[in-house]
Amino acid sequence: MPELITxxxxxxxxxxxxxxxxxxxxxLRFPDFFTRMHAxxxxxxxxxxxxxxxxMLHSGWGLPLFKLLLILLFVMITxxxxxxxxxxxALHGGLRPLGDDSNNERH
Amino acid sequence: xxxxxSVFLLLASFWLINSGYYKPLLLSFGLVSAxxxxxxxxxxxxxxxxxxxxxxxxxxxxxxYLWLVGQLIVSNIDVVKRVWSGKGSISPCTAWLPLxxxxxxxRVIYANxxxxxxxxxxxxxxxxxxxxxxxSREGLDDLRAGEMDRRVSNLER
Numbered sequence: 324m325p326e327l328i329t330x331x332x333x334x335x336x337x338x339x340x341x342x343x344x345x346x347x348x349x350x351l352r353f354p355d356f357f358t359r360m361h362a363x364x365x366x367x368x369x370x371x372x373x374x375x376x377x378x379m380l381h382s383g384w385g386l387p388l389f390k391l392l393l394i395l396l397f398v399m400i401t402x403x404x405x406x407x408x409x410x411x412x413a414l415h416g417g418l419r420p421l422g423d424d425s426n427n428e429r430h
Numbered sequence: 431x432x433x434x435x436s437v438f439l440l441l442a443s444f445w446l447i448n449s450g451y452y453k454p455l456l457l458s459f460g461l462v463s464a465x466x467x468x469x470x471x472x473x474x475x476x477x478x479x480x481x482x483x484x485x486x487x488x489x490x491x492x493x494x495y496l497w498l499v500g501q502l503i504v505s506n507i508d509v510v511k512r513v514w515s516g517k518g519s520i521s522p523c524t525a526w527l528p529l530x531x532x533x534x535x536x537r538v539i540y541a542n543x544x545x546x547x548x549x550x551x552x553x554x555x556x557x558x559x560x561x562x563x564x565x566s567r568e569g570l571d572d573l574r575a576g577e578m579d580r581r582v583s584n585l586e587r
Binding site: 342345346348349352353354355357358360361362364365368369386389390393399402403404406407410411414420421 | 444447448450502503506509510512513514516517520522524541542543545546547548549550551552553554561563565
């Protein structure tokens, strides 16, 4: 049983690390600010969840488990808020996204 | 009143989880600081149905979260695929989408859910519409189909 949990935990951590790498690669590969933000979105949702899940399996029952859960909760709430603030301020700063239809003008 | 109780319970459990020491002296420090923070939030007038949407906590919420986690996994796989297959696979686009929520908190939940799923970001929010940037046309069409909008509106009832 402990071997199984260690295996599951390692699998989660490995997959999370792969997703973080993919997110980083996306930030380098994608053409403009807004598309890059989507790539960064992968690291702040699935990658964080998998890494924290792996650490939770590793830590076992106890206070650290709940602290990890709190970290996950905070990232899940602050992540989209920060992304939205970033996108909105970029838009208001006059940065036009790629593929923006001109007939879809704001206001 | 129930909002005040909820703030206090939240702060108390937060303190307990973060401290890990259960000696009387430290517990009383925790109690005093929790009560002090409740007093501060009352002075700031931020304890209400918006900062503590207790009315949203019902049986529908867990099922929405479960559905959202499923969406998260699907859209994460989609974005990672597009990252590895390169620039040719993306078709960035923007659009104003209608929303059917009636309360501010409902709109915020919808916009936050859009942003939380990789591949779509809510960039602006008005009373009856939300401005969305999507990594691909398919992602925008999925949102336009209105499944998420319907489910969030269902939470409000």
